[in-house]
Amino acid sequence: MKHFGANKLDDGVIQAELCIGCGACVDLCPYFRSYRGKTAYLFPCTREEGRCFAYCPKVEVDPDALSRFLFAKPYNGDPLGAWRSIHIARAGARVKRQPFQSGGTVSTLMYFALRSRRIQGAILTGREGLLPVPKLVTRSAEVWRHGLSKYAAAPTLAAMNRAVAAGYEDLGVVATPCQATAVAQMRMNPLQNPSFRDPTALVIGLFCTWALDFRKFEAFLAERVPLRDIVKVDIPPPPASVLEVYLPEGKRTFPLDEIRPLVPNTCGYCLDMTSEFADISVGVLEGRPDLNTLIVRTERGEEIVREAGRQEYLVMEDMPAENREHLEWAAGNKKQRGVRCCTEAGRLNGEAGTACLRLNGEVIERILKNEKNGKESSCHI
Amino acid sequence: MSYLIDEGKNVQHLLMGNEAIVRGALEAGINVAAGYPGTPSSEIIESFSKVAKERNLYVEWSTNEKVATEVAAAASFAGLRSLCVMKQNGVNVASDFLLHLASSGTRGGMLLVSCDDPGALSSVNEGESRLFAKLLEIPLLEPGDFQEAKDIIPWAFDLSERIRNIVMIRSVTRLSHASGNVRFGPLPGTAAHASFTYSGPLLDPDTGPVISMILAAPELQHGPQQEKLKKAAEIFETCPFNTYTGPEAPELLIITSSACSLYSREAVSILGLEERVGILKLATTWPLPQRLLKRHLAAAPKILFVEEVAPTLEDHVKVVAAEAGAEIGVKTFFGKKSGHLPSVGELNPDLVLAALSRICALPYESAPAAFSGAVKALAAQYAPPRGMTFCPGCPHRASYWSIHNALQLDGRNGFVCGDIGCYVMGTLPAGFSTAKTLHAMGSGSGIASGFGKLKQFGMDQPVLSVCGDSTFFHAAMPALTNAIHQRSPFTMVLLDNRGTAMTGFQPHPGSLTNVLGDTVPALDMEKICRAMGAKVEVSDPFDLEKTRQKLNHLVEYAEGAKVLILRQACALSPERRGKKKYEVTVDESRCRGEDCGCNRICTRIFGCPGLIWDREKKVSHVDEIICAGCGVCADICPAGAIIRKEIA
Structure with a gap:
């Protein structure tokens, strides 16, 4: 596939407001920096090809190539992507109760991966105030400090780029679907650098329907609550449909309909709810806020999940069929919406260098004809 | 001791135009000089400061040009000779006060020296200050060469004192910053006494308060101001710095001033037109000496104006010609308005040559086309285009x-x-x-x-x-x-x-x-x-x-x-000049050059002239001769290839 350089990335993604600020292009070079949730292109780079463009999950993504690379099979548009097994999971007896979200499966797996030296460091997302801040964590005990959902888009992969530049190998990454896509593209060594080595040993993907634009989110809250006093922010699983802001004097809730305008347009172009290009994907289990859904996709994902279970870090059981059907329905909805949105914007298989996505006609048809899903007419979130 | 106060009889020195102005002021017994820095005027105050002690001068760099003019005016009100100096843009700043000063008048001789910058060589624009003289209703003098730049100053001080008003001197970059031989005159004694007298009647120019406000009726103040200008015009009829060279009845009369008079002389000489073309070089460009002009206009059918920047002489002389039409007849005018000379930028002998050859139908080529082409090609080969940039370490x-x-x-x-x-x-x-x-x-x-x-x-x-x-x-x-x-x-x-x-x-x-x-x-x-x-x-x-x-x-x-x-001090300041804080080098093995991950951010974007791109090796180098040792580029480099070592 043809790759382009930074100027094209600026035109086609940043200026087009398609950038989600994942950090994949940040800190590889002096040209891209992340600041308060946004990626800035500081100076024009004249290179015709750059890692920035090749890694970006918002332009020229080829799911089929990624699927063949990671899973040795073609991309067929299934709602949950390629998987080996699907479970219900939560932290096991070896893990003390920690302030994690839901079942604590992600933190537990990263904790276990660090303790068992499967990874040298974990790329996680902490926060300073409301601002999500990417972090390289090398001590297992520190994992627990990064366990809560941030809701705002985060430049997590900038920390990964910095860790790679500093010589770290065998990294673990906790990634949203867009970030997991970027990591998968990095792992393919797209510019065929002869000294390249896959820097990851474990990619845990998160389920995601959308993220919030940090700056808009902060401004929204600043008008309504004292920012400094915020203890925690939460969006409980459906059917709650609210954002909860925890303050010392109690909890305030805001209807999600008020929050949705803070979602960047680019989330509408996304087909991936379950981080299909990760080793393992984790999300909440609907109706059970104390449990996670866990999808195992790769061999190395399978190995760590199996060991974490055997050593009682993780407790798992099979997922009931009705839960899986509901998950497929939700993920399929996102796929259909993403395909429509990309098509409307002319960014599905469009002009070289500006297309978000490349899919063959058969796959597009499969996604759009998925009978389980309703007929959403537009790409609005 | 500075050569500017050389008291040897009949000595000559090679002086910059600005220094010639200073020497002229010293020969006129100047006491106070104030200005605000601005190219091409800055050497005037600096030269005064070098001889301030010996010549008992008060010299200052003022906060701005308006304040400089006010400071110099105070000296004049106290009976001293003073001068304020600025570049053309400075006259805009000073103009509010200047309009008032022109109305109140002065006592001791006072000059406004404006150094204009045709072509905006060192300016944001090439604004023309001469038009202020007309607006302010004050006399304007333009010296034509280096000797005149000195000689005209004492004459201007005398004029200022005769008409009791400020006199404007206009120089240009090619006069202020070029150098020529100047024969010195004697220096007066340095004794001076300042005292401001204000006890006389309200409108008495010598003993009353100095007030610009129209107190009674315009005719009591504005009227006398205009009388001063008429008096100046009369004096200008016989000004020794207005000169004419050429035949009695030339085919073409060049009317010119300032450095343009030198270009005119050179062009006439190169074309061998001394018998056909006359040059009237005017030093007194506002108000114009009408009788002198009429005499010269009457003698020639065609007139060419050679001046920088605005068609100031051109417009004003045309008014004189129109008013005297019945006496002098109809003339054909050439200059900026006819398109024979450019209306923007500096002039030079070539441009005047081109205008003259067109008007006089003489074929002339300043350089053969083949030669000009070869020069351009060689220049492009050996002198790559370079943008303006900050100094190393700026x-x-x-x-x-x-x-x-x-x-x-x-x-x-x-x-x-x-x-x-x-x-x-x-x-x-x-x-x-x-x-x-x-x-x-x-x-x-x-x-x-x-x-x-x-x-x-x-x-x-x-x-x-x-x-x-x-x-x-x-x-x-x-x-x-x-x-x-x-x-x-x-x-x-x-x-x-x-x-x-x-x-x-x-x-x-x-x-x-x-x-x-x-x-x-x-x-x-x-x-x-x-x-x-x-x-x-x-x-x-x-x-x-x-x-x-x-x-x-x-x-x-x-x-x-x-x-x-x-x-942070300027890299050329006495504090930093020649003193490197860091020794800066490039570790070639770490330099990423044009690769993904840098793409020459130091030489391509940061652009300090102290950094050089080695095209063969594809790495950056530090030019240790011009590097100012600020060490900032070490923080620009993403690879840690630029290394700074503190110099003990």
Whole structure:
């Protein structure tokens, strides 16, 4: 596939407001920096090809190539992507109760991966105030400090780029679907650098329907609550449909309909709810806020999940069929919406260098004809 | 002892035009000189300061040109001879006071020296100051060569005292900055006594108060002012500096002034037109000597005006010709309006040659086409195009780097309102094209103050201004005052490089010593800004990350006017010149060159002339000869390939 350089990335993604600020292009070079949730292109780079463009999950993504690379099979548009097994999971007896979200499966797996030296460091997302801040964590005990959902888009992969530049190998990454896509593209060594080595040993993907634009989110809250006093922010699983802001004097809730305008347009172009290009994907289990859904996709994902279970870090059981059907329905909805949105914007298989996505006609048809899903007419979130 | 006060009889010295003006003033017994630095005028005050002690002069660099004119006027009111000096833009600044001064009149001889810059070689524009003489109703003299630049000054002082008003002298870059032989005259004694007399009747020019306000009726003050001008015009009829060379009845009469008279002489000589073309070189260009002009106009059917920049002589002489039409007949005029000479930029002998050859139907080629072509081709080969840029080690490059990055990170299309100083290059790639407006001294902050108030119309772009330390005192303080009072939320970045750097490091009110070398109270900009009520931060621009952080913080802080003082001395200042803080080298093995991950950010974007791109090896080098050792590039390099070692 043809790759382009930074100027094209600026035109086609940043200026087009398609950038989600994942950090994949940040800190590889002096040209891209992340600041308060946004990626800035500081100076024009004249290179015709750059890692920035090749890694970006918002332009020229080829799911089929990624699927063949990671899973040795073609991309067929299934709602949950390629998987080996699907479970219900939560932290096991070896893990003390920690302030994690839901079942604590992600933190537990990263904790276990660090303790068992499967990874040298974990790329996680902490926060300073409301601002999500990417972090390289090398001590297992520190994992627990990064366990809560941030809701705002985060430049997590900038920390990964910095860790790679500093010589770290065998990294673990906790990634949203867009970030997991970027990591998968990095792992393919797209510019065929002869000294390249896959820097990851474990990619845990998160389920995601959308993220919030940090700056808009902060401004929204600043008008309504004292920012400094915020203890925690939460969006409980459906059917709650609210954002909860925890303050010392109690909890305030805001209807999600008020929050949705803070979602960047680019989330509408996304087909991936379950981080299909990760080793393992984790999300909440609907109706059970104390449990996670866990999808195992790769061999190395399978190995760590199996060991974490055997050593009682993780407790798992099979997922009931009705839960899986509901998950497929939700993920399929996102796929259909993403395909429509990309098509409307002319960014599905469009002009070289500006297309978000490349899919063959058969796959597009499969996604759009998925009978389980309703007929959403537009790409609005 | 300076050669400027050489008292040898009949000695000659090679003097710059500006030095010739100074020597002329010394021969006229000048007592007080004040100015504000500005190319091409700056050597005048500097030369006075060098002989101030021996000649019992008071010399100062004033806060701005208006104050300089007021300081010189006070000396005149107290009976002394004085002079104020500035570049053409400075006359705009001084013009408010000048209009009043022309109305009140002067006592001791007083001159306004304006050094204009045709072609804007060292200026933001090529504004023409001569038109002020007409507006202010004061006499204007333009010396034509170096000897005249000296000789005309005592004559001008006498004129000022005869008509009791200020006299304007106009020089241009090619006179002020070129040099020629000047034969010296005697220097008077240095005794002088100042006293301001004000006890006489209200409108008595010699003994009453000096007041410009029209107290009774225009005819009592404005009338006498115009009488002074008429008197000057009469004196101009026999001014020894108006000269004519050529036949009695030339085919073509060139009317010219200043350096253009030299170009005219050269062109006539090269074409061998001495028998056909006459040159009337006027030194007294406002008001015009009407009888002298009529005499010359009557003798020639065709007239060519050779002058820089505006068609000033051309317009004024045409009025004379129209009024005298019945006596002198119909003339054919050539000049800027006919398109024979360009209406912008400097003139030169070639341009005059071209005009003359057209008018006189003489084939002339300044250089054979083949030769010109070869020169161009060779120049392109050996002299690659180079943009203007900051010196190695210049704090402005580092400042703009941080400002640019802060605005890009902010991501709201913020911009900088530029101002006057070396940092005008903020509009160019040298300053990462960060400055988006550029006008007069202090205007950046005034414009920023205005932009800051446009939020009610939906404008949410962050607004910054840049302002040098000298510019701050000169004209930016009123703008900042306005912004604070009107709660305009902009960020003023004070580029404090400790001197009036662009014009050659003259002191300003923030300096510890004045032009005479005396220790003086230095005004503290930080304290001033705080006292005015601005939120103030200070940073070293060489600390890129800290500076960037402070900028982002200030830009995000929405309330009112904010000031960031970036303190770092100019690389050419006495404090830093020749003293390297760091030895800077490149570790070639780590340099990423053009690879993904750098793409020559140091030589392609940062652009310090101390960094060189080695095309063969594809790595960067440091030019140790011109590197100023600031070490900033080590923080630019993403690979840690640029290494700085502190020099003990």
